[in-house]
Amino acid sequence: MIIYTFPIRTAFIDRDLEMICPEMKVSALEFTQSPTKLPFYFILQFFQLLWFLPRTTQYLCFFGGYHSVLPVWFGKRFKKKCIIQAGGADCMHMPEIDYGNFRKKWLRKATIYSFVNCSLILPVAKALVRQHYRYDQGISAKQGLLNLIPDLNTPIEIIPNGFDTEFWKDQNSPREPKxxxxxxxxxxxxxxxxxxxxxxxxxxxxxxxxxxxxxxxxxxxxxxxxxxxxxxxxxxxxxxxxxxxxxxxxxxxxxxxxxxxxxxxxxxxxxxxxxxxxxxxxxxxxxxxxxxxxxxxxxxxxxxxxxxxxxxxxxxxxxxxxxxxxxxxxxxxxxxxxxxxx
CATH class of the missing domain: 3.40.50.2000 (Glycogen Phosphorylase B;)
Structure with missing residues (x-):
């Protein structure tokens, strides 16, 4: 069984579950984005992971952060693979616009621990691995995992998102001008x-x-x-x-x-x-x-x-x-x- 953890359930989480569920058994464990609820969720997640441990074959996390620390630790401790899908904020340091995991001390530590100690990183875009940022001149140019964690040795493979173009299609209906x-x-x-x-x-x-x-x-x-x-x-x-x-x-x-x-x-x-x-x-x-x-x-x-x-x-x-x-x-x-x- 795969334990799939994420900070909040979104459309792309649902799409991943739609991909995986017909092929493999998955248990989805939502975490929290609320700082005040973090202690409770760490305790809850620990006992959830402990309960599922005998049936767990591997861990999958969307984003690196607080929610990925315990799955990574369980993976190392019990020799089970833990994959993190890097998605965006977990690869950025932009305090100028109050964005990115690396702008906060403890969130940065949790993110670095997760990426350094997991088995494999699957970013959804090449720019999340390393980029020379130029769009907003007020923001540091060095962004992406390899710029923010220079000694990162975890294997990385980019897997872009995919879309059901039979559903998302042009219906040839009239469009509002301008x-x-x-x-x-x-x-x-x-x-x-x-x-x-x-x-x-x-x-x-x-x-x-x-x-x-x-x-x-x-x-x-x-x-x-x-x-x-x-x-x-x-x-x-x-x-x-x-x-x-x-x-x-x-x-x-x-x-x-x-x-x-x-x-x-x-x-x-x-x-x-x-x-x-x-x-x-x-x-x-x-x-x-x-x-x-x-x-x-x-x-x-x-x-x-x-x-x-x-x-x-x-x-x-x-x-x-x-x-x-x-x-x-x-x-x-x-x-x-x-x-x-x-």
């Missing part, structure tokens, strides 16, 4: 909104009242602009409809691993505009749709060019990019191959 959409959770917290690039989106809305912008994922996010529509978390079917009613998807993150919503929106025919961070350039694939540095005027120029031109060919290219390069079955095959060898 419509843009972005999806992110937790953005009612200001630092999180900046990480997700909402400051640039607000600027775009303020100077272009003709644009209709939808921000999905946090119903408590506040905006003073009437041309921004705020929606809370949506179901898969609701997201499918939203992607198919908008022309442009914005992924203007200051830092990112592999943004799932970007790929889902592209598979639905949205034309992407993204920042030059994490796997975003790799997902989008077209240099003219990438915001190389955090600059509003460059963003405006990219968006206006898309809106002025015929979008039919760009829509097709967006979908083809995901279908060709980020297949659900390919990720499933690679992930299962590592879980099968224990």
């Amino acid at each position: 419509s843009l959409i972005s999806v992110a959770t937790g953005t009612s917290k200001q630092s999180r909104a900046i990480v997700k690039g909402y400051d640039l989106i607000e600027q775009l809305a303020s100077l272009h009242p003709e644009m209709k912008i939808t921000l999905v994922g946090d119903e408590n996010y506040f905006t003073p602009y009437s041309n921004i529509n705020i929606l809370g978390k949506q179901s898969k079917d609701e997201l499918l409809a939203l992607y198919n009613s908008h022309e442009i998807y914005l992924q203007l993150s200051t830092s990112e691993g592999f943004p799932n919503a970007l790929a889902e929106a592209m598979a639905c025919g949205c034309i992407p505009v993204g920042s030059s961070v994490g796997a975003i350039p790799e997902i989008i694939g077209s240099a003219n749709l990438i915001l190389k540095t955090k600059n509003y005027h460059d963003l405006e120029a990219i968006v206006m060019t898309i809106m002025k031109n015929d979008q039919s060919e760009a829509k097709k290219k967006s979908r083809e990019r995901i279908v060709t390069n980020f297949d659900f079955d390919n990720r499933k095959k690679l992930l299962l191959s590592h879980l099968a060898t224990h």
Whole structure:
């Protein structure tokens, strides 16, 4: 049995479980992101891992952090494989925007312990291994695991996310003219909104009242602009409809691993505009749709060019990019191959 631990249950956790469950027995153990609940969850997790120990063949963690410390320790102590899937914040040190595991003393220690002592690291993007960060000039250039843990010797293999493009597809329905959409959770917290690039989106809305912008994922996010529509978390079917009613998807993150919503929106025919961070350039694939540095005027120029031109060919290219390069079955095959060898 595989013990799968994570700090909070998300759509990509569900997708991993959907991949693994038909092939192997899995027990999913959610941890916490609340600092005040940490002591309780460490005790709870210890006894959960102890209870499952006789049936456990290996451990799988999404992200490195507090929740991965005990699975890694159990793995070493009882000679069971422990794999960590690196996802984003666990490979970043960006105190300037209050982001990344390495900005907090004890979280940094937990993250380093986990990555140094686990059996295998499976990042979702190459940029999480090592990157020379240039997007926001106020942030340190040295990011990624090998820059932040220079003596890291744990084997690393990149496995990008994969998507069900039979579900995420262009339904050829009418799209609202000059419509843009972005999806992110937790953005009612200001630092999180900046990480997700909402400051640039607000600027775009303020100077272009003709644009209709939808921000999905946090119903408590506040905006003073009437041309921004705020929606809370949506179901898969609701997201499918939203992607198919908008022309442009914005992924203007200051830092990112592999943004799932970007790929889902592209598979639905949205034309992407993204920042030059994490796997975003790799997902989008077209240099003219990438915001190389955090600059509003460059963003405006990219968006206006898309809106002025015929979008039919760009829509097709967006979908083809995901279908060709980020297949659900390919990720499933690679992930299962590592879980099968224990």
